[in-house]
Amino acid sequence: MDRIQLGNTVFEGKNDVYLLDGDRTVLVDAGVALPDVREQLRDGLADFGLAVADIDEILLTHWHHDHAGLAGELQAESGATVRVHEADAPLVAREESAVEANNDLLRDALDDWNLPADTRDELLDFFVFHDELAGADVDVTPFADGDTFDVNGRTLEAVHLPGHAAGLSAFAFDGDEGREAFVGDAILPKYTPNVGGADLRVDAPLQRYVDSLLRLVDLDLARAWPGHRDVIEQPTERALTILEHHRERTENVVGVLAEHGPCDTWTVSAHLFGELEKIHILHGPGEAYAHLDHLADRGVVERDGHEYELVEPDVDVAELFPTVG
Structure with missing residues (x-):
């Protein structure tokens, strides 16, 4: 397993794309659809003797654009299968009804939270640019909690961890020193993942996230590979710190x-x-x-x-x- 770190000028910290190479070339996450990030990903693949056309499969931890934005154009060039949890699949696929419903939730939330008019306008102006980060259309293959994927002789298991996003999922596998997982933004090494604003579709967002943190504790991971920054060597302790x-x-x-x-x-x-x-x-x-x-x-x-x-x-x-x- 190798890591390609991508710049991120919109969200917190560099994005991590994980490369699982062998008989099949598989990526975990894809980065945001910005020109410089696109070139960084291409250069990162080239460092390992690969091109976009070599990608066979992309496993997405969740729908946020800094994780899924480039998936569409990578798929168009390589024919790769793109998988994401069924709860996030409509947004990654940019289904019109799902996008419109999400926009309606945003407007309703801004009313509900009583944002001042000028602040609301500033946020909505930001989202005009933000929507461009979603990238090209994607043909999505949904998965569910507990589904498994064979990647070059290693089994990855989908572990649904909603809270930060409705469909956020880790991919757990047996590593050299015990169970490990690609955890997306379920836990991060520096910041605490946002809960409540990052995905307005999540009901009782804090309780859902607390339940996901407890599930991570139960997994008793030896290491966690997050969607931003560096490996988490003590993921159970990190989950408990975020709970506190x-x-x-x-x-x-x-x-x-x-x-x-x-x-x-x-x-x-x-x-x-x-x-x-x-x-x-x-x-x-x-x-x-x-x-x-x-x-x-x-x-x-x-x-x-x-x-x-x-x-x-x-x-x-x-x-x-x-x-x-």
Whole structure:
């Protein structure tokens, strides 16, 4: 297995494309559809004596453009099979109904979170460019949780880990020192993957992500190969660290409501993150929403219109999260 790192001027950190070469040439993820990234991928393949035409299969961890954007043009040139979880397949395939529904969810969320008009316009202007990053049309072959793929004598198993994206999936395999996995953005070595704004189709996004973190813990991976930056040598510990991060963020949300009284999602986001720009205009309030939703589901806050009010000020937030170990 080899890694090709690609530039990423839109999202956090360099993207990783993993090359599984042998009788068949397989990529895990494909990078964003930008000219310089396209050339980086071609050059990276050439470093291993390969060309785009040699690609037989592309396994996508999820639909986000920085992971799937180049899949269409790679497929057009090579005839490669492109696989992604069934929940994300319509967006990767750019099915008109799926794209329109996702755009409707975005507009509804901006209303629901009570974004100021100028901030909303800034985000929507960003998405005019963002949509171009989706790249060419893709003929998608969907897979489901637990499906397996034979790659040059090694079996990869799809492990569905929703939260950051509805269809986000890892590909687990037996490595030299135990079980390993390509994990996409399920866990990252530096940043915590956004939950709540990164995929508006995910219901109860924080709970879904917590469940996925627990599933990663249960996998007891020896190493994880993320979608950005470098290998994670202790993935169980990283998953638990991210779980603790979300517990602390939930405490912070409770603290905002305790100090300032009823707030809408945008106001909570402003107290948590300050001024935001570009994609973070979506990710900030999305993260605040995920935690407010988690608290509302457990009766700690109540919603009235756009605002959330703290009704259980003495809550022990730790009791809202599972105890592991």
